[in-house]
Amino acid sequence: MELTFSTLNLGAALLGGLLSAGHCVGMCGGLIAACAMRHAQHQGHLPAWSPARVTPHLLYHGGRLLVYVCLGAIIGYLGSVADAASALAGARGLPQLLAGAAMLLMGLATLGWLPWNLERGFAADSRLGRLYARLMQQGSALSMLPLGMLTGLLPCGLHWAFQAQAAASGSALGGALIMSAFVLGTIPPLLLFALIAGWMSAHARQRLLQAAALLVMLMGGQLLIRGAGLAGWL
Template structure:
């Protein structure tokens, strides 16, 4: 894929991983230990993140396909363009807010705890298994964990208007977040709270840049460029 948005999604994941460490680094580390105290080690984490990124790709393919259907009918043509522009503006505002320009518009505020109640029962069942058996299904499940940056990337994948492009965007984002979570034990020591804050702000600027890139593209549609 030569689409610059895919590369930007990868960078967003890398920078946003500072937020991932604070939000779910400890959770991931804890999932690697079964109730019987058995540790999964590196194999667990590799399988876990394989499952998580696979879920991201599946989400990207689905929303990319949904985005593609918006252009299939002439009656929806004008309405879809307006909707795309409005979503671009929303993404830009969220990105700039996360970067520190606003106090309320912030991707961190989009993390809803409700779905965790649904996940809790499945998590409990998986954790009764040996880590090597639970790793992949846990990753597939936790790929749905509510996260503001994930929502922004899902919107970006939907705007791509193609299942493969949507999947590629989500794959790049997922891979970008993986190194920091894989090395959480080490990264947690050398990444200060201030460092993570600046990484999150950088990720916010990248999200805003993606929104701006799409805004320019979608505005050109109105003029047939």
């Protein structure tokens, strides 16, 4: 099956991750900072960039990467199956059209232009929130790995938008690469935030979130154009 993604798509996913970092800080930055401060209590004599301080956060982001890549691979494979089925049914381009429409809707919802709460499940009193809190209270470096994996399962509109791009990639490999690029883009700013907590203002986070949402909508428009071409409408 021909892959429907390119280096440009991967670059856009990486940029989307970088722009989404402000949103990630707003959503779970408090928990990340709390973990950082918990570890810092036992490492007060160490500099911020020492391996002992950085390793727990690398484990955290490794857990995120693992979950996102697995989800991307699964969704990419399902997308390839849907693409083949639509071709057999004489409806070529339908998966791309659906994925593009989903990305546009996610972008609009992220901007607050649709009455959807895409992240309702992360409330502190929700099951996910309570499980996250219990893992955080353990305070060990190894507990950061399952914390990161759990974070990859939290409801997030931008995450879902890039999963739609993964579905349209045409293969499990394509989906995994799209999500890898997205997650890798979020890691440097989040790692910096964990080590220098509080560096980003709420206003700056909102501006980055808006930029990420616009990028998602541009990628969705690209998929709509591709789907329309495959369907013979262009």
